[in-house]
Amino acid sequence: MRKTMAKVTALAVAAGMLAACGSTGGSTGGGTAETSTGATGSGDATVIEVWSNNRHDEEYMTQMIDAFNASHTDIQIEYTILTDDWANSIQLAFQANTAPDIITIAASDNMTLSDYVSGGMFESLTPYIEADTEFQTVTEVYDHMYEGLNSIGDEIYWVPNGVRSGTRIEYNVELLKNAGYDGVPATLDELVEACKAVTEQGNGSVYGVGFTSSSPLSRWIEGVAEMSGATHMGYDYVNGVFDFSSWKPVIESAAKLYADGSVLPGSETQGVDNSRALFAQGAFAVWGNASQEAGVFTDQFPVSFDWGVAELPTMDGTVKGALSCTPNFGFTMLTSCENKDAAWEVIKYFSSEDFMKGYLEGGYTLPLSTYMSEKIDSSKTGRLADFALTDYEDVYPTPPSVAIEGDDYLVTLWNAVLGNVSADEAIQDLNTRYNEALERGLSNGSCTRVVIADYDPLHPSAGTPTYETE
Amino acid sequence: MSETKAKTAVKAPKRGMDANTSAKIATVLMMFPAVLLLCVVSIYPFLWLFRYVFYDYNGMTSYFTGLHNFTRMFGDTAFWASVGHTFEYAILKIIFIIPLALIMAELMSQKIRGSGVFRVIYFMPTIISTAISAMVFGFIFAAYNGVLNAVLRATGIISQNINWLGDSNTAMWAVLIVAVWGGFGNYMIYFMSGLSSIPHDVYESAMIDGAGGLTTFFRITLPMLSPMFKVIMMLAITAAFKDYESIMVLTQGGPDNRTQVMFLYIYQLLFGTSTTKPQIGYACVLSLVAAIIVGIVTGLYMLLARKLDDVM
Numbered sequence: 001m002r003k004t005m006a007k008v009t010a011l012a013v014a015a016g017m018l019a020a021c022g023s024t025g026g027s028t029g030g031g032t033a034e035t036s037t038g039a040t041g042s043g044d045a046t047v048i049e050v051w052s053n054n055r056h057d058e059e060y061m062t063q064m065i066d067a068f069n070a071s072h073t074d075i076q077i078e079y080t081i082l083t084d085d086w087a088n089s090i091q092l093a094f095q096a097n098t099a100p101d102i103i104t105i106a107a108s109d110n111m112t113l114s115d116y117v118s119g120g121m122f123e124s125l126t127p128y129i130e131a132d133t134e135f136q137t138v139t140e141v142y143d144h145m146y147e148g149l150n151s152i153g154d155e156i157y158w159v160p161n162g163v164r165s166g167t168r169i170e171y172n173v174e175l176l177k178n179a180g181y182d183g184v185p186a187t188l189d190e191l192v193e194a195c196k197a198v199t200e201q202g203n204g205s206v207y208g209v210g211f212t213s214s215s216p217l218s219r220w221i222e223g224v225a226e227m228s229g230a231t232h233m234g235y236d237y238v239n240g241v242f243d244f245s246s247w248k249p250v251i252e253s254a255a256k257l258y259a260d261g262s263v264l265p266g267s268e269t270q271g272v273d274n275s276r277a278l279f280a281q282g283a284f285a286v287w288g289n290a291s292q293e294a295g296v297f298t299d300q301f302p303v304s305f306d307w308g309v310a311e312l313p314t315m316d317g318t319v320k321g322a323l324s325c326t327p328n329f330g331f332t333m334l335t336s337c338e339n340k341d342a343a344w345e346v347i348k349y350f351s352s353e354d355f356m357k358g359y360l361e362g363g364y365t366l367p368l369s370t371y372m373s374e375k376i377d378s379s380k381t382g383r384l385a386d387f388a389l390t391d392y393e394d395v396y397p398t399p400p401s402v403a404i405e406g407d408d409y410l411v412t413l414w415n416a417v418l419g420n421v422s423a424d425e426a427i428q429d430l431n432t433r434y435n436e437a438l439e440r441g442l443s444n445g446s447c448t449r450v451v452i453a454d455y456d457p458l459h460p461s462a463g464t465p466t467y468e469t470e
Numbered sequence: 471m472s473e474t475k476a477k478t479a480v481k482a483p484k485r486g487m488d489a490n491t492s493a494k495i496a497t498v499l500m501m502f503p504a505v506l507l508l509c510v511v512s513i514y515p516f517l518w519l520f521r522y523v524f525y526d527y528n529g530m531t532s533y534f535t536g537l538h539n540f541t542r543m544f545g546d547t548a549f550w551a552s553v554g555h556t557f558e559y560a561i562l563k564i565i566f567i568i569p570l571a572l573i574m575a576e577l578m579s580q581k582i583r584g585s586g587v588f589r590v591i592y593f594m595p596t597i598i599s600t601a602i603s604a605m606v607f608g609f610i611f612a613a614y615n616g617v618l619n620a621v622l623r624a625t626g627i628i629s630q631n632i633n634w635l636g637d638s639n640t641a642m643w644a645v646l647i648v649a650v651w652g653g654f655g656n657y658m659i660y661f662m663s664g665l666s667s668i669p670h671d672v673y674e675s676a677m678i679d680g681a682g683g684l685t686t687f688f689r690i691t692l693p694m695l696s697p698m699f700k701v702i703m704m705l706a707i708t709a710a711f712k713d714y715e716s717i718m719v720l721t722q723g724g725p726d727n728r729t730q731v732m733f734l735y736i737y738q739l740l741f742g743t744s745t746t747k748p749q750i751g752y753a754c755v756l757s758l759v760a761a762i763i764v765g766i767v768t769g770l771y772m773l774l775a776r777k778l779d780d781v782m
Contacts, residue, residue, distance in 0.1 A: 215744055266612055268636055
């Protein structure tokens with residue numbers, strides 16, 4: 001009897017285990033996935049799975065996808081939001097054959113296009129785009145081909161429908177005014193002085209500037225470097241090598257913020273939302289970030305005082321290089337998609353005039369195409385209008401994707417801002433490590449050298465890139 | 471009748487074989503789930519590491535690099551610095567957490583009113599998510615409006631706020647405080663379990679012989695706790711060397727890599743950063759080296775513990 005029970009128990013446990021291992025249903029990839037909208041059409045309809053890492057636009061997306069599903073009997077969209085570890089989730093899903101048909105993509109996702117194309121993951125959209133004049137008109141796709149970001153040569157892999165502005169300074173008008181400044185000065189040294197003046201006025205309770213632990217250098221100092229003519233991500237496009245030496249004056253000037261005691265103590269150890277909340281409380285006068293702050297300081301951490309948005313200062317008050325902006329709200333089709341024509345119809349819907357008009361007027365992103373800029377009522381976008389693109393904002397070609405040893409340039413240069421190393425030491429270290437990684441990548445074939453002979457730092461996307469394997 | 475007997479006689483050994491085979495099948499089936507899990511979540515991932523040690527692998531495409539990942543490892547000063555920080559962190563953590571857990575276990579084992587409530591309170595950090603507790607400590611350690619600075623200033627211990635997480639001199643102590651707070655309750659329970667297994671009559675005999683509290687603790691409790699103590703120490707050593715989650719939330723290895731421990735360094739290589747791609751092949755090599763380091767430390771401890779047993 002005992003043996004019989006043992007056999008029954010063993011069989012039941014084994015069957016349970018196998019059942020658990022075998023159940024791979026569902027469209028989510030785990031983690032914090034959430035299916036916000038599911039297909040509800042008939043069994044004959046083609047279901048197109050779309051994964052997004054955007055939660056801020058969930059309400060609008062759900063509403064519009066419901067409308068699409070209700071008006072289509074042949075195609076149904078199943079929409080899933082996954083916010084954590086986006087790039088790795090997509091890669092793992094692709095390798096496990098559970099990837100969706102379409103994913104959202106933005107320049108800020110850190111998904112190096114060449115890696116995904118050589119890895120056979122992204123489908124070229126060029127044949128579909130060439131055959132669709134309406135899509136071309138609304139998106140102005142051929143004006144927004146960014147080498148290495150959304151296209152390689154003539155092949156287009158995703159089309160941005162919007163853009164996040166380059167970084168700006170958001171500031172507390174009253175605090176700067178009390179310190180004797182009517183706004184944000186035009187040079188970095190003057191801004192450093194302004195922050196010092198605010199701190200002195202603050203008597204230990206209010207400070208000039210605040211940072212965050214989350215990529216502090218790229219919040220606004222990197223933008224100052226770009227506009228002052230420093231190399232984008234340290235890459236010299238003309239010579240095809242990494243050279244960070246042009247960053248020196250910016251780093252040395254920014255380091256004065258810490259040397260003067262103008263930075264909110266410990267803000268560089270706080271998460272980005274903590275620092276935003278402290279700015280909204282009036283703990284410091286100057287904060288830097290891109291157009292997403294329009295929504296943050298309106299809805300997430302409503303600011304009760306008068307706050308302004310200013311363009312970044314430069315080293316000498318003149319703009320010598322383009323400020324990086326971030327194309328976003330694009331969609332790419334994965335090669336594993338079995339119904340590519342239906343998937344294209346869904347991508348087309350997300351990029352259509354009707355869809356984008358509501359999306360842009362909802363303030364979810366800034367318009368990228370002139371066509372859509374002219375179609376929307378910008379008065380409906382709230383403070384997002386303060387972040388409208390300037391004529392010196394552009395998208396840089398993607399520098400070679402190198403496997404560096406040690407800390408990346410953002411961490412290394414931030415250490416110089418903190419005073420842990422000198423700017424010279426940091427720059428020499430970066431030049432050595434990045435160029436060694438470039439040479440190593442060229443020798444093992446994992447990257448190519450991008451060279452743009454006609455490179456214009458004010459219009460970096462206008463150059464003609466060539467790729468070298470040596 | 472005789473035919474029936476003959477058939478029975480022939481069948482008897484068969485029934486014996488069937489029972490034996492059935493028992494074996496049952497054993498295999500009983501073991502199957504555990505073995506399957508072991509293979510899938512432990513052995514396969516470990517073998518997977520070996521697959522990429524000779525490659526530069528970004529998660530999609532692998533590029534053969536020969537022995538470069540190994541030669542790089544020997545000259546990777548950031549990695550070896552992180553190994554040094556790991557030893558510093560682990561040794562300090564064990565120095566504080568084990569005596570604290572033992573003392574608290576001894577106190578909690580006394581029949582004191584309300585000790586049950588304290589047991590629950592001390593054990594609670596063990597069941598709270600490391601990420602959540604680290605975030606809460608982030609607020610506590612905040613240099614501006616932080617709770618710890620406010621308390622220290624109110625009591626006159628400090629006159630100026632301390633940048634606990636942003637200062638190289640204090641960051642390691644800050645992450646250690648979180649580690650000790652989060653772990654001592656667990657070891658306290660282990661020690662209490664060990665204490666409860668010591669026969670009460672031994673204590674009574676010691677008391678009759680006139681032994682005081684301290685004498686009883688060092689002459690009775692500690693020696694009789696020795697087998698359990700060895701296991702707890704081994705668990706504490708491996709856990710301390712593998713810690714990185716709370717450090718990742720609190721300091722991300724900073725400031726200036728002061729709290730960079732080896733498994734956090736490996737994690738950052740494995741998943742990449744906002745500007746660097748994953749370096750899975752190299753991370754695999756470092757994972758193997760880290761496993762060897764932890765293995766050697768644990769082995770040395772076991773050897774030392776055995777030698778001490780022989781001496782004592």
